[in-house]
Amino acid sequence: MSKKAGLMTSDELLEVLSLSKHATAIYKNADIIIQSANDAMIAFWGKDRSIIGLSLEKAVPELKGQPFISLLKEVWHSGRTYHAKDTLSTLRVDGKLQDFYFDFEYRAILDESGKTRCILHTATDVTAQVKASIQLKELKRAEKVLSDELAESNEELSAINEELRSTSDEVRKSYDQLALLHNQLIIAEHTSRLLLDSAPVAVGVLACNRYLIESVNDKLMQLWGVGHDVIGKPIDQVLGGEEATLLIKLVDQIKISGQPVYSNDVKRLTEDLGFRKTLYHNYIFFPVKNDKEETISVMIVANNVTEQMITRLELQRVETKMRMAVEAANIGTWNIAPKTMTLVYNPTLAKLFGYEGVEPMTFDQAIGQVTEDYRERIQEEINQAISTGGDYDITYSQRRFNDGEIVWMRSMGKITQDSSGDYSLFSGLVMDITEQKKDEHRKNDFIGMVSHELKTPLTSLSAYVQILHGKAEKSGDTFAASALHKAGIQVKKMGSLINGFLNVSRLEAGKILLVKDEFELDTLIKESIEEFQLLSPEQPITFEPCPQIMISADRDKIGNVINNLVSNAIKYSPKEKEIKITCTVTGGTVEVVVEDQGMGIKLQDLPNLFERYYRVESEQTHAISGFGIGLYLSAEIIQRHGGQIRVESQYGSGSKFIFNLPTGN
Incomplete structure (x- = not known):
C-alpha cells in the first residue's frame, strides 16, 4: 500500500522500534537479509550495527548447523508464524562461544496479495529461567x-x-x-x-471489545482535544459524530482482516472559543494480537492534515477560477509528454484549430497544419524548449482543419521538472491573433500610404529651403541663411523619418529590394562621418578604417544602417564623449563596430532591441525622440545582405553595435 501523506516513513517506524527494550529484528526477502535490528537483538548476537544489510547467515556464522536459518526460510515461503520457547542457541558473545536459551517468534508480515513482505523476529533471553x-x-x-x-x-x-x-x-x-x-x-x-508518551506522532491503543480507549499519548489527546480522563471510555463517547462512527467501523474491519487499515482526510467538526471549525485527520490502524493470533487491541497512529487539506481545497478553487478565466478569454491550453509527444488539449484549442475529428488530435497532426514558412522553426523551438527547459513563445500561421483558412496563432509554454529533475511535462497556452495581425497590416498600409503622400511635398519643401538658403548667402543675410540652414537640417530629419516608415511598410509587404553595386565600405563610412560632423560639430568621432576593400551591397541601404548607428550613438552619448568607429576584415567578412561611451542599455532590453517599434524606456531616454524602427530596419537590411548584427552593452558605460557583411571575395 502506498505511503499516505503525513504518515511516518518506514525509516521512522524502524527508528521507533529500535528504541524498544525487547530484542527485535526485521528480515527482508528469502535470503533473510537483516533490514533492521535494535540494540537488544544485536547484543544477543554479540555483534555491532555493521551487520545491518547482511544476510543472517553471514552476519552470525555461529548459527550454521543450527535450525534457525532454515526455520526463517520456511516462514518466508509458507507465510506462517513460528513460535518456540526455551530453545538452545550457541552464539559467540564477548569473543567466546556460549549457550543461551530464548523464547522467540518468527512472524511473517504479509502484503495485500498474501505474499511475505518481511519477517518480524522478537526474542526474549530466558537463559536464567531455563538454567x-x-x-x-x-x-x-x-x-x-x-x-x-x-x-x-x-x-x-x-x-x-x-x-x-x-x-x-x-x-x-x-x-x-x-x-x-x-x-x-x-x-x-x-x-x-x-x-x-515520547513518540513524535499521535499514538493510542483502542481495545477491540467495547471500543475502549486503553492508552493515548499527549499528542493524540491534543489532536482530539481531550484529557487523560478519556482512558477507559468508549471511543464514541469521547469523539462522537461521523469520526467516531468511522473509527469503530475501521476497528471492526481490522478485527476481521488482521491487517493494517488506512483512512485519510477524516472530517471532524468541532468548536473553539465559540467558533465552529472543520478538522481533517489521517489514521493508520495496526492490529495488536495475542498468542492465538487474535486481534485484541488496535494501535492508532494519527496525523492532523487540516492545513494540507485547506491548501488542497484552495488550490482546487484557484484551478477552477483559472479554467473559467481561460475559457472566457477563448484561450486554448495544451500539454505534451516529452518522451511520447502525446498531445492533450482543451475543447477551446480544438475549436481554434477547427479540429472536428472523432479521435483526439495528435501532435503530428497539429504540426502538419502549420504553414511551410513556420513549420520547421516551430518544431525547432519545441525541441529546444524540451531539451533545455527554456520558455517557448512563438507566433506562426496555420491552416484550420475544417475550412483550410489561414489563421495566426501565438503559442506560449514552459516545461516543468518532476521530483527526480527530469523534464516531464511541456504545457502552455495558444491564442488566435488573426485579428491582431490584420490590424497590424492595416496600420502598416496606412503608415506607408501617409509616408508616401508626405514624401513628395517634403521633397519640394527641401528644394525651396535650399534655394532660399543659397539666395540668403548670396545677399549676405546671415540670419536668414542660418535659419534656413537649420530648417534644412530638420527637413532632412523628417525625410529620414518618412523613409524609415516607407521602408518598414515595404519590408512588411515584401517589396523592399536590394540594388547591389560594388563600392568601398570605408569610403561610405567616411562620408557618413563627415555629414555628422557638419550636423554635430561638438561630438568627437574617430574612425579606424579597414584596408581598402570592395563589397557588393546596396550602398544606400548600408549607408542608412551606418547613419542610424552613428545617429543613435550621438543621441545617447554626452557631447564631449568620443564615438569610435572601427572597420576590420577577417577572411571573407568585413566587420564594422560603432562604439559610444553613453548611457548604455539594461540587460533586460538587449534581447528586444532589434524588434519593430521597440523603445528603451528610462528617465534618460524619455526626452529623446524616436519610433523604434531604425534598429529594426538596420537588422533586416544586414540580414538580407547575408550578414549579422548584434549589440554589446554595459548599463551606464556605453554600447557597441557590431555588424558584418560578406565581402564576396
Whole structure:
C-alpha cells in the first residue's frame, strides 16, 4: 500500500522500534537479509550495527548447523508464524562461544496479495529461567539419589543434609533470579509506556471489545482535544459524530482482516472559543494480537492534515477560477509528454484549430497544419524548449482543419521538472491573433500610404529651403541663411523619418529590394562621418578604417544602417564623449563596430532591441525622440545582405553595435 501523506516513513517506524527494550529484528526477502535490528537483538548476537544489510547467515556464522536459518526460510515461503520457547542457541558473545536459551517468534508480515513482505523476529533471553529449571530438575534428581542413598546408609545422613542445605541455597538463588526477571518485565512495560508518551506522532491503543480507549499519548489527546480522563471510555463517547462512527467501523474491519487499515482526510467538526471549525485527520490502524493470533487491541497512529487539506481545497478553487478565466478569454491550453509527444488539449484549442475529428488530435497532426514558412522553426523551438527547459513563445500561421483558412496563432509554454529533475511535462497556452495581425497590416498600409503622400511635398519643401538658403548667402543675410540652414537640417530629419516608415511598410509587404553595386565600405563610412560632423560639430568621432576593400551591397541601404548607428550613438552619448568607429576584415567578412561611451542599455532590453517599434524606456531616454524602427530596419537590411548584427552593452558605460557583411571575395 502506498505511503499516505503525513504518515511516518518506514525509516521512522524502524527508528521507533529500535528504541524498544525487547530484542527485535526485521528480515527482508528469502535470503533473510537483516533490514533492521535494535540494540537488544544485536547484543544477543554479540555483534555491532555493521551487520545491518547482511544476510543472517553471514552476519552470525555461529548459527550454521543450527535450525534457525532454515526455520526463517520456511516462514518466508509458507507465510506462517513460528513460535518456540526455551530453545538452545550457541552464539559467540564477548569473543567466546556460549549457550543461551530464548523464547522467540518468527512472524511473517504479509502484503495485500498474501505474499511475505518481511519477517518480524522478537526474542526474549530466558537463559536464567531455563538454567534454573535445569537446576531444579537436577536438584530433584539429586534428592531422589540422596533419598535412595539414605535408605541404604544412615551413615551418609549428615553429608546428605549438608548437600540439601547447599541445594536450598541454589533454589533460593533461582527464585531470586525469577523475581529479578519479573521486575525487569515491569520495567519493560514502564519503558513501553514512556516510548508511547515520547513518540513524535499521535499514538493510542483502542481495545477491540467495547471500543475502549486503553492508552493515548499527549499528542493524540491534543489532536482530539481531550484529557487523560478519556482512558477507559468508549471511543464514541469521547469523539462522537461521523469520526467516531468511522473509527469503530475501521476497528471492526481490522478485527476481521488482521491487517493494517488506512483512512485519510477524516472530517471532524468541532468548536473553539465559540467558533465552529472543520478538522481533517489521517489514521493508520495496526492490529495488536495475542498468542492465538487474535486481534485484541488496535494501535492508532494519527496525523492532523487540516492545513494540507485547506491548501488542497484552495488550490482546487484557484484551478477552477483559472479554467473559467481561460475559457472566457477563448484561450486554448495544451500539454505534451516529452518522451511520447502525446498531445492533450482543451475543447477551446480544438475549436481554434477547427479540429472536428472523432479521435483526439495528435501532435503530428497539429504540426502538419502549420504553414511551410513556420513549420520547421516551430518544431525547432519545441525541441529546444524540451531539451533545455527554456520558455517557448512563438507566433506562426496555420491552416484550420475544417475550412483550410489561414489563421495566426501565438503559442506560449514552459516545461516543468518532476521530483527526480527530469523534464516531464511541456504545457502552455495558444491564442488566435488573426485579428491582431490584420490590424497590424492595416496600420502598416496606412503608415506607408501617409509616408508616401508626405514624401513628395517634403521633397519640394527641401528644394525651396535650399534655394532660399543659397539666395540668403548670396545677399549676405546671415540670419536668414542660418535659419534656413537649420530648417534644412530638420527637413532632412523628417525625410529620414518618412523613409524609415516607407521602408518598414515595404519590408512588411515584401517589396523592399536590394540594388547591389560594388563600392568601398570605408569610403561610405567616411562620408557618413563627415555629414555628422557638419550636423554635430561638438561630438568627437574617430574612425579606424579597414584596408581598402570592395563589397557588393546596396550602398544606400548600408549607408542608412551606418547613419542610424552613428545617429543613435550621438543621441545617447554626452557631447564631449568620443564615438569610435572601427572597420576590420577577417577572411571573407568585413566587420564594422560603432562604439559610444553613453548611457548604455539594461540587460533586460538587449534581447528586444532589434524588434519593430521597440523603445528603451528610462528617465534618460524619455526626452529623446524616436519610433523604434531604425534598429529594426538596420537588422533586416544586414540580414538580407547575408550578414549579422548584434549589440554589446554595459548599463551606464556605453554600447557597441557590431555588424558584418560578406565581402564576396
